[in-house]
Amino acid sequence: MTTVGEALVKSLEARGVRVVFGIPGVHTVELYRGLAGSSIRHVTPRHEQGAGFMADGYARVSGQPGVAFVITGPGLTNTLTPMGQARADSVPMLVLSGVNRRDTLGKGLGHLHELPDQRGMTALVALSSERVEDPTTLSPALDRAFAGFATGRPGPRHIEVPTDVMGLAAATAAPQPVPEPLLPAAGTIAEAAARLAGAKTPLILVGGGALKAEAALRALAEALDAPVVQTVNARGLMHRHPLTVPASPSLEPVRDLIRGADTVLAIGTELGPTDYDMYGRGGLPWPKGLIRVEVDAAQLARHPADLALHGHAEAVLPALVAALPDGTATGGAARAETARKGALAAxxxxxxxxxxxxxxxxxxxxxxxxxxxxxxxxxxxxxxxxxxxxxxxxxxxxxxxxxxxxxxxxxxxxxxxxxxxxxxxxxxxxxxxxxxxxxxxxxxxxxxxxxxxxxxxxxxxxxxxxxxxxxxxxxxxxxxxxxxxxxxxxxxxxxxxxxxxxxxxxxxxxxxxxxxxxxxxxxxx
Incomplete structure (x- = not known):
């Protein structure tokens, strides 16, 4: 018989998981059944907060969701802080936790690690929180989590398994195919390319959402002769390139660069104050001719743009490059150098x-x-x-x-x-x-x-x-x-x-x- 715990391990293997971070407890013993015989490496932190932060660091470097195994109650509450960090920085994280027996939930009977509503609490931080109510719901829950990592803005997702479900017999199902990266309609790409091609002083603002698209970003910047201002999570893109501005858009010389642009392309950045207004001076000098590339529709609605491209940067940027005519000089390198020198001097x-x-x-x-x-x-x-x-x-x-x-x-x-x-x-x-x-x-x-x-x-x-x-x-x-x-x-x-x-x-x-x-x-x- 294959148990839910064993099926979970096999399902994670099938989805490409190679490392999990966790501290076993009496409420997750059955989730560990089969782990020793799998290809998954288990890493033991000293605290569940460490497990969550380790999963975060793993995800940022590997590009794959970081996975944490934690116990019900304090194990999960200890992981909420890392989940908050992962949500703020759009880091894919899957937190798998136990929860008490189904017949005890929400009754306040004083069971070990009991919370009034563990899933409800977690749902306030995670992008989603699901409970595996019976063995048949395990694979669909995992499919939804991994589809969410691939299609929307990444972040933490939570699945909890009641202790009385972990040991039940379960069948393993093949994972559903992960959706392809989102790409806007061809007409929207063409309109964005036309606006960018007509700009006299174009500028690119780039965030962590562009990390998988460096080659296309470089080609786009060179075609437009546009300086590229990097947020913190975008650092490392286009290292030492003459168009790179690896400086905070909160600095006044970089804000001057933004003010001087007649068209701004913002790629994978939420335009948040910890990047754009860390000194609390009154917000970003709002870009003129703003075009946004963003995978999260809700994020696009928060900061309306002149033109919104709903899609993944790694899909959108190559399409933009292909739609652009031959580049023209806009003094981009000189503008970038002025901003770099001014930022350092400030x-x-x-x-x-x-x-x-x-x-x-x-x-x-x-x-x-x-x-x-x-x-x-x-x-x-x-x-x-x-x-x-x-x-x-x-x-x-x-x-x-x-x-x-x-x-x-x-x-x-x-x-x-x-x-x-x-x-x-x-x-x-x-x-x-x-x-x-x-x-x-x-x-x-x-x-x-x-x-x-x-x-x-x-x-x-x-x-x-x-x-x-x-x-x-x-x-x-x-x-x-x-x-x-x-x-x-x-x-x-x-x-x-x-x-x-x-x-x-x-x-x-x-x-x-x-x-x-x-x-x-x-x-x-």
């Missing part, structure tokens, strides 16, 4: 020093994946940084903004691409949210360099309080002895001053270790 010395460290790390380990938390160096890079790998720069300092993200997300990233060096850049404060997950990196022997930016404080919060005349309180939790932490985790360790040369030298010295290493950067404080 930053203070501390921010530029952080960018210099990032550049040194990138050049020391080309093609690395940088995973970050809300810390000063990450804030600096989000303002201005040109990464050399599409999708290789991501962090939790925008969108939902969850501290504790970097360490577990870096683990997920390293599992998704074992060949790439992974740089985890986290502050001393943020590191303490998920410090135990270091042992997961040790267990899996992952090539991650954990860079601890230690300023002995929640430095940005302290500065914000001081700037508005609020007495600084609660911003200086004592950091641990990171050398002792590294030694207890059996990691190589180096403490360095905050300079590009010192950090690069430490990386060169430690990179041959093969497994995880820790570098503590003395950032003052």
């Amino acid at each position: 930053l203070d010395d501390t921010t530029r020093a952080g960018i210099a460290v990032l550049n040194a790390v990138r050049d020391t380990l080309p093609g690395s994946i940088f995973v970050g938390d809300s810390t000063q160096a990450i804030y600096a890079g989000n303002l201005y940084y040109d990464h050399d790998r599409p999708g290789g720069w991501f962090n939790a300092a925008t969108g939902f903004g969850a501290l504790g993200y970097a360490i577990p997300a870096a683990i997920g990233a390293a599992l998704a691409d074992p060949r790439a060096p992974v740089i985890c850049l986290v502050g001393d404060g943020g590191a303490q949210f998920t410090l135990p997950e270091l042992m997961t990196a040790v267990d899996e022997n992952l090539p991650i360099a954990f860079l601890i930016w230690n300023n002995h404080a929640y430095g940005e919060i302290a500065a914000s309080m001081d700037a508005v005349g609020v007495s600084v309180i609660g911003c200086h939790p004592t950091p641990p002895d990171f050398k002792a932490v590294a030694q207890s985790c059996r990691m190589l360790f180096r403490r360095v001053e905050m300079s590009p040369e010192s950090v690069a030298e430490a990386l060169r010295d430690l990179r041959s270790a093969g497994g995880p290493v820790m570098i503590e950067i003395d950032a003052g404080g």
